[in-house]
Amino acid sequence: MIIYGTALLAACHLLGIFIGDLLGQAMGVKTNVGGVGIAMLLLMLARLYMLKHDKLPKLTELGVEYWGAMYIPVVVAMAAQQDMVSALRGGPVAVLSAIAAVAVCAVVIAAINRGEKLSPDDEAEARLNNPLVAAEE
Template sequence: MIIYGTALLATCHLLGIFLGDLLGQALGVKTNVGGVGIAMLLLIAARLFMQRREILPKLTELGVEYWGALYIPVVVAMAAQQDMVAALRGGPVAVLSAVTAVAVCAGVISAINRSERREEDPAPVPVLHDNPLLAEAE
C-alpha cells in the first residue's frame, strides 16, 4: 500500500499549494506564500494523526517516509535557488536579512545544544573481544 503514501503526499501538496495561494491573496501578493511548507506540515500532521489512531498501515507509512525523504531535499533545493536569485536581485536588504536569519538560527541551535543535560556517569563501553597485545601493554 505504498501508493496510499503517495496519495497522502499528493493530497497534502495540493492542499498546501491551495492554502499558500489563499495566504498570498490575504497578504496582498500575487504569489504562493509557503505552500510547500504548509504541505509538509500537513503531511507530518496527517501521519501523526493516523499513527495515533492506529489507522496507518506499515506499508503506507513506508510510502510516506519514502516520498517525504525524496520530496523535502528536492523542494528545499529548488526554493533555496529561487530565494537566492531573488535575494541577489532584491539588493542588500534581502541579503542582510538572509544572513541575519542564518546567524539567529545558528545561535538558537547553539543555545539548545548548551542547555541539554549531560550524563554524569556514561555507560561503560562494551568490550567485544579480549586482545592479548593490549593486556600486555597495560
C-alpha cells in the first residue's frame, strides 16, 4: 500500500512537469517553470481530496507523507543547481520575483497565524513562554 503513495507522487510529478513545461512555453522560455512546485501542490490537493472522500488508506498516506518530507531536500538540491549569477545578469526580474515570493509567503503565514484558534491550554502556555505578555499582566 505504501507503493500507492509513491505512484500518486509519480503521477503528480509527471503532471507537474508537463504543466511546468507548458507554462515555460507560454512565457516564451525553453525551460520548465515551477514543475516541481506544481507537482507538490497537486500531491497535496490529491491527498486532501482522497482524505475527504475516505479513499486514502493509512499505508498509502504514509507513502505520501514520506515523499512529502523528502520534497524539501529535493528542492534545495535543485535550487543549488541554478546559476544565480546569470539570473541576476538577465535583469531585475529574478530579484523582483524573489522579493515578491518572500512577501507573499509572509502575508500567507501571517494570515494563517491570525486565523488559528488556540485552545485555553495553548493560550496559557503562550502567556508563560512570552515574557512580553507576562510583563503586561
